[in-house]
Amino acid sequence: MTTEHLHIDPAEKRWIQVSILVLVIFAVAVGLTGFVMGFQVPLPEQRVDPALITQEGPFAEPGLRELAPGKYEAYILSQIWSFVPNEIRVPQGATVTFYVTSKDVQHGFHIQGTNVNVQVLPGYVGKMTYRFDKPGTYYFFCTEYCGLGHQAMYGRVIVEP
Amino acid sequence: MTLKTNHINIHSTPTVKPVHDWKDRVLGRPSWQLIGGVLLLIITIGILAFAIFKPIRVLPRIRPAPGYSLIDQNGNVVTSEYLRGTLTLYTFTYTRCTSSQCQRTWKTLREVERRLPETNIGDIPFRFVIISIDPEHDTPERLQAFARRLGVDEERWLFLTADDPRLLRYVVGGGFEVYYKQQEDGTFKFDTAYILVDGWGIIRGEYRYQTLVPDTDRIVRHIGVLVEEIEKAKGAAKLAYEAAHLFLCYAQ
Numbered sequence A: 001m002t003t004e005h006l007h008i009d010p011a012e013k014r015w016i017q018v019s020i021l022v023l024v025i026f027a028v029a030v031g032l033t034g035f036v037m038g039f040q041v042p043l044p045e046q047r048v049d050p051a052l053i054t055q056e057g058p059f060a061e062p063g064l065r066e067l068a069p070g071k072y073e074a075y076i077l078s079q080i081w082s083f084v085p086n087e088i089r090v091p092q093g094a095t096v097t098f099y100v101t102s103k104d105v106q107h108g109f110h111i112q113g114t115n116v117n118v119q120v121l122p123g124y125v126g127k128m129t130y131r132f133d134k135p136g137t138y139y140f141f142c143t144e145y146c147g148l149g150h151q152a153m154y155g156r157v158i159v160e161p
Numbered sequence B: 001m002t003l004k005t006n007h008i009n010i011h012s013t014p015t016v017k018p019v020h021d022w023k024d025r026v027l028g029r030p031s032w033q034l035i036g037g038v039l040l041l042i043i044t045i046g047i048l049a050f051a052i053f054k055p056i057r058v059l060p061r062i063r064p065a066p067g068y069s070l071i072d073q074n075g076n077v078v079t080s081e082y083l084r085g086t087l088t089l090y091t092f093t094y095t096r097c098t099s100s101q102c103q104r105t106w107k108t109l110r111e112v113e114r115r116l117p118e119t120n121i122g123d124i125p126f127r128f129v130i131i132s133i134d135p136e137h138d139t140p141e142r143l144q145a146f147a148r149r150l151g152v153d154e155e156r157w158l159f160l161t162a163d164d165p166r167l168l169r170y171v172v173g174g175g176f177e178v179y180y181k182q183q184e185d186g187t188f189k190f191d192t193a194y195i196l197v198d199g200w201g202i203i204r205g206e207y208r209y210q211t212l213v214p215d216t217d218r219i220v221r222h223i224g225v226l227v228e229e230i231e232k233a234k235g236a237a238k239l240a241y242e243a244a245h246l247f248l249c250y251a252q
Helices: A010-036 B002-010 B022-028 B032-053 B100-119 B140-150 B165-175 B215-232 B236-246
Strands: A063-068 A071-079 A082-084 A087-091 A094-102 A107-111 A117-120 A126-132 A136-141 A154-160 B069-071 B077-079 B087-093 B126-132 B157-160 B180-182 B188-190 B194-197 B202-207
Touching: A063 A087, A063 B165, A071 A107, A082 A154, A087 A094, A094 A107, A094 A117, A117 A126, B087 B100, B087 B215, B100 B126, B100 B215, B126 B165, B140 B157, B194 B215, B202 B215, B215 B236
Parallel strands: A071 A094, A087 A154, B087 B126, B126 B157
Antiparallel strands: A063 A071, A071 A082, A094 A126, A107 A117, A107 A136, A136 A154, B069 B077, B087 B194, B180 B188, B194 B202
């Protein structure tokens, strides 16, 4: 009895097996992070009205606010071509939740040296939390080209020791 | 040279008919590779379809609600454990508030209560919990008088205050992440926020700023989604609901 097989080069066959194995590893990893480690991605937020959001509620007076000792929230409004506020000061070890939205066009919000990186779309509010353990100045800037003054659109978080 | 040898090998036994017919391969000798491949394909298509069409929608498990021990309008101690198994909508305000911000809060809560039957909630316990951010003024007696004035069902509406304003700061500011601060004139500057907590003590909805959909509509709809999950996520369906959580099939 001979079994006739489609001829596959052994090396090619091994790579096919490796690529299937990689897919299986990815699927298992997704399951593990989701079910075991409780991984969370940024939550879908409800649509807001970019024209009305600055009239009432927390975005009417954007800025940093202390919720409890060591815990802060910062409402940051992006507009062409600045962030309001463009400087916030927190003590070392502070946990800050950033709520960011745009009044006009698409912007980005990235704090250098951290994993805070939000796509700021008009009509949506982005939310990210970060704990500032090291003192120093952290610059944040717009990561989406938003017009002529784009390069001037930045600010800083000053973490005081 | 090698290539040539290969070529000769394949065709050197002309007596055995090579199996080239696909039907023969599929129906005649199913191999484990084929079965595995088809299974993998079905699973992949199934997962993709689930993630794209989102047949089941759930509310996200945002984070655990804070634990606390506070005092209600009857002077009884109420802890977060006491509300286990109860769907709870938390709000934060104070009784001396006369601004339009507070009027809107009461209007929203009453509207939610009126529309609660829309959610098919049945006999699932549901409570409104109002935590006073002005514990120095809002004693249990004052809270009770206030509840009477509002004319609400005190079985369903709990008004809570704290012994210690510092503790309250950790519960409301630290735990629920709701901002409040007393002004020089004694009034409070605070955010209107509604926090929906399920029976396991997990925050499932946060309503912090005005969206295109009015707060009442969103809250009522979200309670409905939560009720549906509680009613249906049993047995094998529980796995489907867990998959909905895994694939972020969140209700809008």
